[in-house]
Amino acid sequence: MPGPPEDHPTEMTPGTPVRPTGELINATTGSENLRSLPATSDQPVETAPETLQTQVITRAPVSCRYLQLAAGLLRAARPRQWVKNVLVLAAPVAAGRLGSLAEAGQLGVVFVLFTGAAAAVYLFNDVMDAEADRAHPRKCHRPIASGIVRPPVACATSALLATAAMAGAAEFCNAPATLVIGVYLVLQVAYCTVLKHQLVVDLVLVAAGFLMRAMIGGLAIGIPISRWFLITAGFGALFIVASKRYSESRSTRDQGGATRALLVTYTAGYLRFVWQLAAGLTLAGYCLWALDGSTFARPALAATLPWRQLSIVPFVLSVLRYAVFTDRATAGSPEDVVLGDRPLMVIGLIWAALYGCAVAGV
Structure with missing residues (x-):
């Protein structure tokens, strides 16, 4: 096939060697192929305006792949x-x-x-x-x-x-x-x-x-x-899980169950009912647990204030604060809510301080 006229040169990609007949050289095989091509005196090998450089496809080192x-x-x-x-x-x-x-x-x-x-x-x-x-x-x-x-x-x-x-x-x-x-x-x-x-x-x-x-x-x-501990922990866990499902259901409702097929079978009203019921039972269980002085493994030391009963206040506040994210459908990742919300962390520290005082008998 005859090459293009000399006044209409072939469009070149910078750095790609080309034979005058328009045939591209395989740039991944190195420069040896370029030297093996015969060039006639009347048809010299044309190169891009920039210095000829051979393109080499490199693979990541084995150690790098293992690290990834x-x-x-x-x-x-x-x-x-x-x-x-x-x-x-x-x-x-x-x-x-x-x-x-x-x-x-x-x-x-x-x-x-x-x-x-x-x-x-x-x-x-x-x-x-x-x-x-x-x-x-x-x-x-x-x-x-x-x-x-x-x-x-x-x-x-x-x-x-x-x-x-x-x-x-x-x-x-x-x-x-x-x-x-x-x-x-x-x-x-x-x-x-x-x-x-x-x-x-x-x-x-x-x-x-x-x-x-x-x-x-x-x-x-x-x-x-304690039975009250099991009730509080069990319904508290159900509150967290129902909040997560409610948030996922709200945030992915336009995707037709592609992300989690079961979400389309739950209604938002049902999941709201579950997390609200679980939150209420969690609070009731904790109140009964805090008022029951027999749940310590050893008798509590004499305390100047009813620290354990006072810990009910930050516990209730923490549930109410978490419910804000649930109602906004942003509680899909419980760890992000707990670690990312500063007021919730402060409330948790206050609860820990009050309960610590109860354990120490301050």
Whole structure:
């Protein structure tokens, strides 16, 4: 095929070698191919005005790819949600049992093991929800949904973490704490695969995960758990979960269930009823617990003021403050609400100070 006329030169991409016949040289093969092309005296090889440079496609080093994978796995384990596992301290704090170094060390072990078990569940859940997450405006950036972490790698890491959590619990914890971690893993796997699509059951199972966090610390160090504590923790967990579902339902109502199929079967009115009912029962349970002086593991010291009863005030304020975000449909991420709202954190510190005074008998 004859080349273009000399007064109409071929359009050139800077830095790309071209034969006069219009045939582009494969720029990824290096400069050796350029030297191997025959050039006649009447048709010299033309180059771009800039200095000829060969384009080379480079791949990230292996170490860099492994670092990206490790960072993706860490993000998929949701470090921001590890704050939930602080609930393992709930029963010991309520009973005033944080003075012993041995017990504090045992609670630290339980925290680490439950964090590993929860991370295993998060990874497995994200694998199961990858398609739905891609349709979500925020969850589409999760490592598994975005393709940073491949599902087989996530599943293998999840299985490894779950096995390590169970083995660690069997080695370092007592039988009740080990049983709670085992039941948690079984229920959460059932939730991720089947039960998340069942009305009401999904709310109960997610709330049960919070309740097991609140129970395991007391079981690990042999604290008898008050019935009022279980009522407060259980309905408080249901309040958080129903608030999350209500916010998700409101924020994704135009997506036709693409992000979570079960949301289209709940009505906003029903979810509002659930979180309001749960909030009321949480407050009632806490009031009864605070007024019951027999729930300490050891008799409370003589106090100058009824600190425990006074702690009802900041507790009620904290529920009311959280309900503001729920009503605005911005409570889809409980950890973001707790860590991101300064007034809520101040109220929490006031509650901790009052309850600490009750435990110390100030």
